[in-house]
Amino acid sequence: MSDPLISVDSLTVELGGNPVLRDLSFTVAPGEIVAVVGPNGSGKSTLLRCLAGLQPATAGEVRVFGEAPADDARFWGRVALLSDEPAWYPGLTAREHLELMGAVHTAARMTVDAALETFALVERADAAPLNLSTGQRQRLALAAALLRPSSLLLLDEPERGLDAQFRAALADLLDEYAAEGGTVVLATHDQDLADHGRRILPSGIPA
Numbered sequence: 001m002s003d004p005l006i007s008v009d010s011l012t013v014e015l016g017g018n019p020v021l022r023d024l025s026f027t028v029a030p031g032e033i034v035a036v037v038g039p040n041g042s043g044k045s046t047l048l049r050c051l052a053g054l055q056p057a058t059a060g061e062v063r064v065f066g067e068a069p070a071d072d073a074r075f076w077g078r079v080a081l082l083s084d085e086p087a088w089y090p091g092l093t094a095r096e097h098l099e100l101m102g103a104v105h106t107a108a109r110m111t112v113d114a115a116l117e118t119f120a121l122v123e124r125a126d127a128a129p130l131n132l133s134t135g136q137r138q139r140l141a142l143a144a145a146l147l148r149p150s151s152l153l154l155l156d157e158p159e160r161g162l163d164a165q166f167r168a169a170l171a172d173l174l175d176e177y178a179a180e181g182g183t184v185v186l187a188t189h190d191q192d193l194a195d196h197g198r199r200i201l202p203s204g205i206p207a
């Protein structure tokens with residue numbers, strides 16, 4: 001069996017003096033889709049932030065690609081994160097945001113035109129993100145995350161604002177990403193999306 005891509009060992013995180021994650025242990029194999037599920041406030045976003053190296057552990061250890069996640073170019077060269085709404089660049093259109101992503105990252109996973117098509121943004125490509133609908137903006141954020149090359153995708157509630165049709169399309173996109181060897185960890189309240197992965201609770205136990 002291959003080494004785990006993610007390994008979390010006895011992770012405890014306290015925020016404001018309260019334990020949010022307690023003694024959490026689990027591993028994720030390369031090519032797996034893992035859905036972190038659970039009620040509001042159960043610690044899903046906190047866990048994703050730990051995997052992204054954005055939230056330090058109070059105790060225990062997180063390893064991604066065999067190392068502690070580091071906020072550096074090497075780590076972010078392999079990891080794509082979608083969490084809160086990104087900061088959009090004033091004056092740039094939806095298409096230009098994707099072009100920027102394509103220009104920064106060599107070996108993009110898809111062309112800008114393909115991304116606009118896949119994320120149903122062709123007709124709004126020349127609009128500024130803030131003039132898009134909530135769901136269209138979420139599709140743009142997803143397009144940017146999936147256009148850049150990565151081998152680990154961390155998605156916090158990617159379903160936010162998406163209609164039922166696009167939620168189903170997103171599930172297929174995640175399956176394709178995993179079929180290419182990519183690994184996905186998503187926090188979600190969407191039952192169908194969660195069904196596309198192995199479900200765990202923020203306590204680490206299967207859901």
Ligand SMILES: Nc1ncnc2c1ncn2[C@@H]1O[C@H](COP(=O)(O)OP(=O)(O)OP(=O)(O)O)[C@@H](O)[C@H]1O
Pocket residue numbers: 015016020038039040041042043044045046047187
């Ligand atoms: N900076 C903070 N200081 C103190 N407590 C915090 C902080 N950030 C989050 N919390 C608390 O930590 C707990 C876990 O929050 P988290 O955002 O990880 O939950 P979640 O499962 O992602 O919730 P949701 O489904 O609502 O997105 C919550 O009780 C929240 O109020």
